[in-house]
Amino acid sequence: MDDETADCPPSPRRRDREATAAALLDSAKAVFSERGFDAATTREIAAGAGVNEQLIQRYFGGKSGLLLAVVDRYGREEGQGCHLPPPGDDLEGEILRFLEAQVEHTWKCRDISKVVLDRALVDPEVAEHMGRTLTEARVPCLLDRLETLRARGLIDADADLPNVAAGLASFSFALGFMDRVVFARDPGRLCAIVRSLAQTVARGLSPQSRS
Structure with missing residues (x-):
């Protein structure tokens, strides 16, 4: 494929399909x-999306x-929730903003989380899909931001940031769903x-705490 072809806008048929799929997703979430x-x-x-029911199968x-x-x-949408201001010089604030946003x-x-989690109890495919989606959506964006702060010398060089990010991502979902819902x-x-968690984790990750 040459550059000219790659830059071509999507065809009307593709746009129609994407619009139809989006309408079905909106309707499905609501129903x-x-x-x-x-x-x-x-x-x-399908009625909620204003399309033929057969398109769901297709x-x-x-x-x-x-x-x-x-x-x-x-x-x-989870990944978009990580669109926070650029990392600053405040590790505690960075962790706090992430947790609050998630x-x-x-x-x-x-x-919809109630529906998905209820279904996950009886459908291993949904359970695996939900777990993977949460991990892939929440962990990478936080890990990237923590690594940026480590490069600035704000986090201990030996800190296990992948596991820290995974733990904070899981905790944010547990607080948002289990505790609040x-x-x-x-x-x-x-x-x-x-706030207490952000403060405690920031202290544990700081170079001074390990000196």
């Missing part, structure tokens, strides 16, 4: 959130594939937990 996976029907989802392989595609988009995003997506913990209490 799944309202009715749950089992009660939701492809007919209802584009996603059926209702289960459509749910996996919703999870994929959740992951892309806890808030999890809260905003609470309805399932256990209905007071948001003010969650803010205090997040």
